[in-house]
Amino acid sequence: MKYLVILGFLAIIGSLASALFFMMRDGRDGRPKTSNMARALGFRVGFSILLFVCILLAWKLGYIHPTGIPVGQ
Known part of the structure; x- marks a missing residue:
């Protein structure tokens, strides 16, 4: 997944x-x-939308997990 995001950003740039x-x-x-x-x-614009949809789909399928900032820091 990391390589897909990097490839997406390179396509945008x-x-x-x-x-x-x-x-x-x-x-x-x-x-x-x-x-x-x-x-x-x-x-x-198309690459940006595609990257966003891929990240959202990966989150929904459980490939990536949000970590967030711990409370109190």
């Missing part, structure tokens, strides 16, 4: 980096940079 790349690129190739950037940000 990679999608943000590609959106930054498309934002900074000057659209010389004829394609509008906003569509590529919007697609990359859409993937980021």
Whole structure:
């Protein structure tokens, strides 16, 4: 489960980096940079939702357990 979360965060960071790349690129190739950037940000939102659902499902199935902060500390 730990590796799935790490992979999810790497996918989110990679999608943000590609959106930054498309934002900074000057659209010389004829394609509008906003569509590529919007697609990359859409993937980021999708990866974030997928990661949240996977963590919630793992908690419901008992793969992970909340620990919390002990009372009084």
